Amino acid sequence: MSAAPGTGTEAPVVARLSTLDRLLPVWILAAMALGLLAGRLIPGLGAALDAVSVAGVSLPIALGLLVMMYPVLAKVRYDRLDTVTGDRRLMIASLVLNWVVGPALMFALAWLLLPDLPEYRTGLIIVGLARCIAMVIIWNDLACGDREAAAVLVALNSVFQVIAFAALGWFYLDLLPGWLGLPTTDLDVSPWQIAGSVLVFLGIPLVAGYLSRRLGERTRGRDWYESRFLPRVGPLALYGLLFTIVILFALQGQAITSQPLDVARIALPLLIYFALMWAGSYAFGWGIGLGYARTTTLAFTAAGNNFELAIAVAIATFGVTSGQALAGVVGPLIEVPVLVALVYVSLAARRRWKDPA
Numbered sequence: 001m002s003a004a005p006g007t008g009t010e011a012p013v014v015a016r017l018s019t020l021d022r023l024l025p026v027w028i029l030a031a032m033a034l035g036l037l038a039g040r041l042i043p044g045l046g047a048a049l050d051a052v053s054v055a056g057v058s059l060p061i062a063l064g065l066l067v068m069m070y071p072v073l074a075k076v077r078y079d080r081l082d083t084v085t086g087d088r089r090l091m092i093a094s095l096v097l098n099w100v101v102g103p104a105l106m107f108a109l110a111w112l113l114l115p116d117l118p119e120y121r122t123g124l125i126i127v128g129l130a131r132c133i134a135m136v137i138i139w140n141d142l143a144c145g146d147r148e149a150a151a152v153l154v155a156l157n158s159v160f161q162v163i164a165f166a167a168l169g170w171f172y173l174d175l176l177p178g179w180l181g182l183p184t185t186d187l188d189v190s191p192w193q194i195a196g197s198v199l200v201f202l203g204i205p206l207v208a209g210y211l212s213r214r215l216g217e218r219t220r221g222r223d224w225y226e227s228r229f230l231p232r233v234g235p236l237a238l239y240g241l242l243f244t245i246v247i248l249f250a251l252q253g254q255a256i257t258s259q260p261l262d263v264a265r266i267a268l269p270l271l272i273y274f275a276l277m278w279a280g281s282y283a284f285g286w287g288i289g290l291g292y293a294r295t296t297t298l299a300f301t302a303a304g305n306n307f308e309l310a311i312a313v314a315i316a317t318f319g320v321t322s323g324q325a326l327a328g329v330v331g332p333l334i335e336v337p338v339l340v341a342l343v344y345v346s347l348a349a350r351r352r353w354k355d356p357a
Helices: 024-041 045-049 059-075 078-085 088-113 118-129 136-142 147-179 191-220 222-233 235-251 253-258 260-287 292-303 307-318 323-350
Strands: none
Touching (some): 024 235, 024 323, 045 235, 059 222, 059 235, 078 191, 088 260, 118 307, 136 292, 136 323, 147 191, 191 222, 235 253, 235 323, 292 323, 307 323
16 A cells, blocks of 8 residues: 555545555456456366465465465554553454454344345354454555554454454354244354464464564664665565466356355345444444544444454365355455445545544
């Protein structure tokens, strides 16, 4: 992202973006279409791409995610993280929105809108439990959110994901439905599987980004690092994002295009979920006076979901051809274009924000 946080007196943010950034929705839609067509038209492509996995995720997707996350984490000024951890309002708001509001909202929407489709309903609930630790960093950076805050909140979500995912899965799929007299489902997922996902998809790029900044600033200085090095590696984030989208949709192109009505049923609660989580989080951040940058970070970290983990858990528990796995795949099909649109909504709101923090 070429734009940096600033004041409302600057030129419009969108006008100052690079051509690649300004046309991001076009590239993403093209990547989705290319992936879907490839998965539909090339026999055996999905099986070939999924032949090798890392932490339960296809190796090509894993590589794309690592490439995508590294440049953004290399931009983080790690010497400023203490200003984020000291902001109790932000930390508490993030925990409540991610681990109380988000799963409860997805549970309610899944049961209200998919009462007759138990497999898809279960898949959506799993998506709601998997809080975002990867792609949200891209959306936050594009919307000029607080990079340091994003790094801290993503790390916080990662810790809670390891600790709470299995317990919340039991609560929302077994205990709570039982209390309400509804059908129950067992979710057998190991905390070690979740920890492995966190270590790979957050740990590797986080360590790489931290070491890049420390070594770059130590040997060449901060000015060189931020004016010469970061502009060179920055575009890799979007290239990794587009590559990940192509591979992700190629893996499930056949399933998505052959069941359009089912995809539409799954998409409706997802659309409502993303809209409510983002708008509600944005309103809450504004209400407690977080300022633009941290409010934006709060909104995107609360609205995004860890589709890699959700898909991996659904496949491991219910099988690759299950309705639960399809619901997990439809997650990014809806999340990606919706959150890209919300990036531009954020940038428009930033021009009118009275206190751009």
